[in-house]
Amino acid sequence: MDIITSLREGNRLALSKVLTHVENNTPTGQQALEMLFPSTGSAYLIGITGAPGTGKSTLVNSLALSLRRQANIPKVAIIAVDPSSPYTGGALLGDRVRMRDLSGDTGIFIRSMASRGALGGLAHTTTAMSQVLDAAGYDIILIETVGAGQSEVEIAGLAHTVIVVEAPGLGDEIQAIKAGILEIADILVVNKSDKPGAENSRRALQAMLEMARGGGYNPPARKHLFQVTEPAAVVEVTDESEWTPPIICTIATENQGMDELLEAIKNHQKYLKKSTLWERRDKENLALELEGLIRDALSEKWSTEMPKEVIERTLDEIYQRKIAPHTAVKHLLAYNKART
Amino acid sequence: MDIITSLREGNRLALSKVLTHVENNTPTGQQALEMLFPSTGSAYLIGITGAPGTGKSTLVNSLALSLRRQANIPKVAIIAVDPSSPYTGGALLGDRVRMRDLSGDTGIFIRSMASRGALGGLAHTTTAMSQVLDAAGYDIILIETVGAGQSEVEIAGLAHTVIVVEAPGLGDEIQAIKAGILEIADILVVNKSDKPGAENSRRALQAMLEMARGGGYNPPARKHLFQVTEPAAVVEVTDESEWTPPIICTIATENQGMDELLEAIKNHQKYLKKSTLWERRDKENLALELEGLIRDALSEKWSTEMPKEVIERTLDEIYQRKIAPHTAVKHLLAYNKART
Numbered sequence: 001m002d003i004i005t006s007l008r009e010g011n012r013l014a015l016s017k018v019l020t021h022v023e024n025n026t027p028t029g030q031q032a033l034e035m036l037f038p039s040t041g042s043a044y045l046i047g048i049t050g051a052p053g054t055g056k057s058t059l060v061n062s063l064a065l066s067l068r069r070q071a072n073i074p075k076v077a078i079i080a081v082d083p084s085s086p087y088t089g090g091a092l093l094g095d096r097v098r099m100r101d102l103s104g105d106t107g108i109f110i111r112s113m114a115s116r117g118a119l120g121g122l123a124h125t126t127t128a129m130s131q132v133l134d135a136a137g138y139d140i141i142l143i144e145t146v147g148a149g150q151s152e153v154e155i156a157g158l159a160h161t162v163i164v165v166e167a168p169g170l171g172d173e174i175q176a177i178k179a180g181i182l183e184i185a186d187i188l189v190v191n192k193s194d195k196p197g198a199e200n201s202r203r204a205l206q207a208m209l210e211m212a213r214g215g216g217y218n219p220p221a222r223k224h225l226f227q228v229t230e231p232a233a234v235v236e237v238t239d240e241s242e243w244t245p246p247i248i249c250t251i252a253t254e255n256q257g258m259d260e261l262l263e264a265i266k267n268h269q270k271y272l273k274k275s276t277l278w279e280r281r282d283k284e285n286l287a288l289e290l291e292g293l294i295r296d297a298l299s300e301k302w303s304t305e306m307p308k309e310v311i312e313r314t315l316d317e318i319y320q321r322k323i324a325p326h327t328a329v330k331h332l333l334a335y336n337k338a339r340t
Numbered sequence: 341m342d343i344i345t346s347l348r349e350g351n352r353l354a355l356s357k358v359l360t361h362v363e364n365n366t367p368t369g370q371q372a373l374e375m376l377f378p379s380t381g382s383a384y385l386i387g388i389t390g391a392p393g394t395g396k397s398t399l400v401n402s403l404a405l406s407l408r409r410q411a412n413i414p415k416v417a418i419i420a421v422d423p424s425s426p427y428t429g430g431a432l433l434g435d436r437v438r439m440r441d442l443s444g445d446t447g448i449f450i451r452s453m454a455s456r457g458a459l460g461g462l463a464h465t466t467t468a469m470s471q472v473l474d475a476a477g478y479d480i481i482l483i484e485t486v487g488a489g490q491s492e493v494e495i496a497g498l499a500h501t502v503i504v505v506e507a508p509g510l511g512d513e514i515q516a517i518k519a520g521i522l523e524i525a526d527i528l529v530v531n532k533s534d535k536p537g538a539e540n541s542r543r544a545l546q547a548m549l550e551m552a553r554g555g556g557y558n559p560p561a562r563k564h565l566f567q568v569t570e571p572a573a574v575v576e577v578t579d580e581s582e583w584t585p586p587i588i589c590t591i592a593t594e595n596q597g598m599d600e601l602l603e604a605i606k607n608h609q610k611y612l613k614k615s616t617l618w619e620r621r622d623k624e625n626l627a628l629e630l631e632g633l634i635r636d637a638l639s640e641k642w643s644t645e646m647p648k649e650v651i652e653r654t655l656d657e658i659y660q661r662k663i664a665p666h667t668a669v670k671h672l673l674a675y676n677k678a679r680t
Contacts, residue, residue, distance in 0.1 A: 030666050037664035051391065286658050286665065291639075293669045298638040299631075301673070318626050324377035325626065326370050329633045333641070 007136040036135035043134035047159030049145045054167040055191045059252040066258040077109045077138040168197035193249035347476040376475035383474035387499030389485045394507040399592040406598040417449045417478040508537035533589035
């Protein structure tokens with residue numbers, strides 16, 4: 001109870017501490033999540049992703065400032081998912097550089113997340129951290145993912161609105177498609193649009209969008225342990241196909257194009273609320289979260305109950321190619337059954 | 341039995357079919373893996389990763405040709421992990437472009453892998469496919485991952501030797517660190533080294549390596565369900581710290597620098613065999629594979645046994661913020677226990 005009050009009252013130190021507990025998945029963190037969860041569900045999550053070198057971080061900073069000053073959003077949070085490096089022992093650059101730009105604005109809270117050690121669990125941690133910020137009363141949460149890999153796509157997919165950032169002169173016009181991120185874009189940004197080749201980038205994106213529209217919208221298939229049951233699936237796809245991602249040209253370093261970007265975000269938010277998509281994305285995320293937690297709990301329970309010697313013996317047999325992993329799993333599960 | 345003989349005899353059609361089954365994780369695929377597993381463990385896996393625009397695919401092609409012609413390797417396979425796009429319905433470019441370059445050489449087998457739908461399971465699928473190629477007698481398997489995300493790092497980490505490719509003029513000298521891929525590099529390549537800025541890229545990498553050496557080697561921490569037990573851990577870290585990643589400058593489009601790259605690969609292979617690293621990477625991969633299979637089996641078993649209504653009711657309560665996901669998991673697992 002006390003912690004919720006602290007968070008709501010804007011105690012940034014308390015917020016930081018809770019986030020650290022949640023990031024490290026400590027018992028305190030889990031308890032905090034349980035307590036805070038009823039207060040979640042009102043934040044608007046915006047994912048920003050794109051290849052390295054597109055000026056994403058600068059864009060996120062500029063967007064956060066615009067949301068505060070032009071759009072009068074009371075509280076904006078940034079979660080920067082930054083793979084850490086062994087050379088720095090933590091997120092590189094990150095907070096320090098940002099702090100300088102955004103310092104003095106108590107309506108903005110920034111958190112860098114190290115992706116190290118969270119293999120396979122990045123999306124889960126991001127969800128949990130955005131729930132804390134949501135409960136703490138942040139109206140908009142910007143989730144920035146560095147890179148263009150599969151995990152980044154997954155993380156960005158957690159957001160209500162996904163912004164994919166491109167920039168001219170990165171050598172490869174088809175980066176976004178190659179990385180499979182264009183398909184999750186709700187808004188496309190060509191940043192560094194004063195650089196040569198910007199118009200080409202814009203046109204290439206335009207052409208791809210038109211190609212996509214010809215083929216019809218094809219929502220990415222997710223593998224679920226359990227499906228989000230919604231009979232209105234047909235209606236929703238129709239809803240979704242009505243949205244055509246706008247292409248916004250920006251120069252983030254000079255805050256140019258921010259008005260257009262704000263406008264596009266506002267439009268998409270309206271569209272989400274009008275269709276069933278807002279609700280659907282929320283439900284999907286919660287189902288995914290539950291699924292991940294159950295998978296973790298089941299395997300933890302299993303490995304606690306299973307004698308270490310049996311696991312080690314099995315691993316040895318696998319190393320020696322005496323038994324295939326698939327066969328080993330059958331044996332191990334049967335062993336478990338025989339025991340209980 | 342028949343299938344193994346076919347694969348060993350070099351039946352490429354049979355190989356393709358088995359790989360498709362394995363990629364789609366069909367019962368046939370699982371059965372094939374079980375049968376083939378005893379014949380695995382001899383292939384040398386080389387991971388090649390880096391940001392988009394570095395000319396990675398061209399480098400992989402050139403390397404495959406060099407391995408065949410200069411190093412006289414009888415059978416070389418390429419697994420290209422390419423995020424698919426909804427616009428093409430499959431891997432973009434990929435096979436067709438490669439086929440043209442490498443056609444006519446029956447000692448080279450190429451397979452593109454769509455990453456779509458395999459969320460969270462990419463590393464697993466790559467392992468399985470490399471096991472098939474290993475059993476089919478491929479001496480060297482090149483695993484190319486596009487992008488610089490967390491999954492890509494994970495996949496590249498499956499290899500015995502990891503090559504990280506950079507290129508000048510991609511806007512950001514610290515791409516590799518930002519993406520956290522430098523830490524997994526055994527060999528660094530500056531491709532397109534005839535482009536302006538190549539020398540800068542090389543020097544930046546050199547400086548980072550020296551920084552890293554000063555700080556000591558810091559092997560990435562992996563979260564395991566069960567640990568690979570090896571008392572010789574201290575010795576191994578010492579072994580590993582002896583290896584300094586060489587920086588090779590190449591122009592893959594003109595096959596330049598390939599001799600140096602082959603030499604570096606040969607050296608690293610020697611080093612791996614001399615130290616315990618070869619064995620350790622093999623063991624780690626198999627432990628990870630077993631872990632993934634167990635997690636899948638446990639959650640599949642659970643969701644089969646659990647009444648659908650209970651899951652749906654729980655999801656509804658979560659959507660309505662009546663119950664937190666962490667609490668829901670406790671209820672669900674307790675429910676399961678009460679039932680059996």
